[in-house]
Amino acid sequence: MDLKLPTPISTILMRTSLWRNNYFILREFKHFRKIAISAIIFSLFAAVFEGITIGFITLFLQTFTTPDASPIKIGVDWFDLWVLGINSSASSRLYRVAILIFLTVWLRFSFVYLGNFTTTLAELHLANCIRKRIFDQFQKLSLSFFLKKRAGELINNIYGEANQLRLAVGVASALISKGFTLLVYTLSMFWLSWQLTVISILMFVLLATGLATLVKRVREASFEAVTSTHYFMSMVMEYITGVRTVQVFAAYDFEFQRFNKATTELMRTHAKSAAASALVQPITEAVASTILLVMLIAAVAVFVASDRLEIASLLAFLFVLLRTAPVVAQINAAWAHVNSFQGSLNSIKQLLKTDDKPYLQNGTIQFLGLKQCIEFVAVDFAYNPHQLVLKDITLTMKRGQMTALVGASGAGKSTIADLLPRFYDPTRGKILIDGVDLQDFDINTLRRKIAMVSQDTFIFNTSVRNNIAYAMEDVDEAAIQKAAQLANALEFIQNLPEGFDTQLGDRGVRLSGGQRQRIAIARALLRNPEILILDEATSALDSEAERLIQESIEQLAVGRTVIAIAHRLSTIVRADKVVVLEQGQIVEQGTYKELLERRGKLWKYHQMQHQTN
Numbered sequence: 001m002d003l004k005l006p007t008p009i010s011t012i013l014m015r016t017s018l019w020r021n022n023y024f025i026l027r028e029f030k031h032f033r034k035i036a037i038s039a040i041i042f043s044l045f046a047a048v049f050e051g052i053t054i055g056f057i058t059l060f061l062q063t064f065t066t067p068d069a070s071p072i073k074i075g076v077d078w079f080d081l082w083v084l085g086i087n088s089s090a091s092s093r094l095y096r097v098a099i100l101i102f103l104t105v106w107l108r109f110s111f112v113y114l115g116n117f118t119t120t121l122a123e124l125h126l127a128n129c130i131r132k133r134i135f136d137q138f139q140k141l142s143l144s145f146f147l148k149k150r151a152g153e154l155i156n157n158i159y160g161e162a163n164q165l166r167l168a169v170g171v172a173s174a175l176i177s178k179g180f181t182l183l184v185y186t187l188s189m190f191w192l193s194w195q196l197t198v199i200s201i202l203m204f205v206l207l208a209t210g211l212a213t214l215v216k217r218v219r220e221a222s223f224e225a226v227t228s229t230h231y232f233m234s235m236v237m238e239y240i241t242g243v244r245t246v247q248v249f250a251a252y253d254f255e256f257q258r259f260n261k262a263t264t265e266l267m268r269t270h271a272k273s274a275a276a277s278a279l280v281q282p283i284t285e286a287v288a289s290t291i292l293l294v295m296l297i298a299a300v301a302v303f304v305a306s307d308r309l310e311i312a313s314l315l316a317f318l319f320v321l322l323r324t325a326p327v328v329a330q331i332n333a334a335w336a337h338v339n340s341f342q343g344s345l346n347s348i349k350q351l352l353k354t355d356d357k358p359y360l361q362n363g364t365i366q367f368l369g370l371k372q373c374i375e376f377v378a379v380d381f382a383y384n385p386h387q388l389v390l391k392d393i394t395l396t397m398k399r400g401q402m403t404a405l406v407g408a409s410g411a412g413k414s415t416i417a418d419l420l421p422r423f424y425d426p427t428r429g430k431i432l433i434d435g436v437d438l439q440d441f442d443i444n445t446l447r448r449k450i451a452m453v454s455q456d457t458f459i460f461n462t463s464v465r466n467n468i469a470y471a472m473e474d475v476d477e478a479a480i481q482k483a484a485q486l487a488n489a490l491e492f493i494q495n496l497p498e499g500f501d502t503q504l505g506d507r508g509v510r511l512s513g514g515q516r517q518r519i520a521i522a523r524a525l526l527r528n529p530e531i532l533i534l535d536e537a538t539s540a541l542d543s544e545a546e547r548l549i550q551e552s553i554e555q556l557a558v559g560r561t562v563i564a565i566a567h568r569l570s571t572i573v574r575a576d577k578v579v580v581l582e583q584g585q586i587v588e589q590g591t592y593k594e595l596l597e598r599r600g601k602l603w604k605y606h607q608m609q610h611q612t613n
Ligand SMILES: Nc1ncnc2c1ncn2[C@@H]1O[C@H](COP(=O)(O)OP(=O)(O)OP(=O)(O)O)[C@@H](O)[C@H]1O
Pocket: 147, 383, 384, 389, 407, 408, 409, 410, 411, 412, 413, 414, 415, 416
């Protein structure tokens, strides 16, 4: 725990579930400590001036009701003499106190404003810090984490729930400042009449105990609301990304029903949560008003009747009590509010937890380049426990050579390729580069030397230039153009409305499959990778596009170690080694020619493709 509190205090605090669940947020406060402290100080000042105002109001009432009594002093000579004017007439004293009330009221308002503003600033900083922490977590997590999560849920975590958390700070700060105001009120009331105060406190404690059950309901409802929000966001994300499929299947009714269910559930759970939260304040106010009435009757009956309380003090007491009731109501509402955030807080807490998530262990050896070969030694791999996708893969890929992976769909070709940039680590066995375990290399240095060209090239919402030079700094324009030219992409790029400055992706021009692949090839060429993974780079293209791609791939492959996955055997005829996979196992390996002569699996594929052609 980063927050340095004395051990006994933190031990006590850790026993309370609210602290245990939420202390992870407090760690973020160190990034904007000054703002948070200013927010608290301004709010406290606002409360102090509230107390001072009450003091002056009491003074005003006393001077007004008993003008002939000896003037009240506060004990500071210069203040009593020059500000309160104890030697002047009662009317002059009244004016002076009225001016003091006016001044303190305005000072209080100024501090309330400053307090509110700095609290909002602290809230924004907190949301910002939490978003950064979540993103940092995303960056560190292994790919397998993302494959198991729904995009909508993660987006909701980083935006919606981080925002909820932001509001939680506002509420927590309101709890602190209102708590302080309440303290000031209670002290003022004690000063005016301790007996009445004790009775009031007892009544308010009773009220708070009664509300505890309601607050529990608020917390429970918030968990339900978060689950339904996750489902809703995921559903909408899925619809938007899969809208082509929805339209082609004319699945409007089906999707509408799904959406309707999700949005109705969203409404229902949020309404349930709101119903519980919204009850807190009116109930408190109603009960507090009853308490007020009881107190009024008690005060008048017991104290005034028996002459034990001055009318001025009674009026001041009731004035304070009147102001206390809404503060108590606000504190209770804030408390319920804090509890209504518990669902979001819990969801972010779970996401930031580190002990239950897949992280890639980083090595320390800088990967400077491949010298001899990549070796798979008895590698097993499973995405899910007990279901091996790769079994006992032993394979050597020599530097500068092309190794082709062939096999039926689902045989495990892409999985083998994904193990090289360490998207996943083997379940058993080792992958060695020049005799060094892949896991001992610094992952960034390793990945910088590997490029992947696959059929689902991701195009970012930015210019063609930035797409080619993705994540690279200070890239020479001539190098980008050269890469585009070698990738056979220059011509189509120059024909785009703004050439290399044309925006691509959702906000710009949509590229054809072949064009996307050529952008991917240019991207890979610019990086000048040592190891190149080509994953079915030539699928689903017409013969002209395929020729262009094939040519650019040949350019890209020159002098590199290539791992090629292709269903079309024509693209891998020149491979130095062909590895045939079946259900996660290697069934044949050798040169294309050797394997054909052996008349085994590759020969069968070869025959099949020739028959279909
Ligand atoms: N993320 C994943 N989670 C669980 N199982 C997966 C995942 N990705 C792939 N698989 C499974 O692993 C097996 C191998 O898949 P892989 O994509 O490596 O095959 P492939 O030979 O490349 O197939 P294709 O030629 O169709 O792309 C398949 O049975 C597939 O269902």
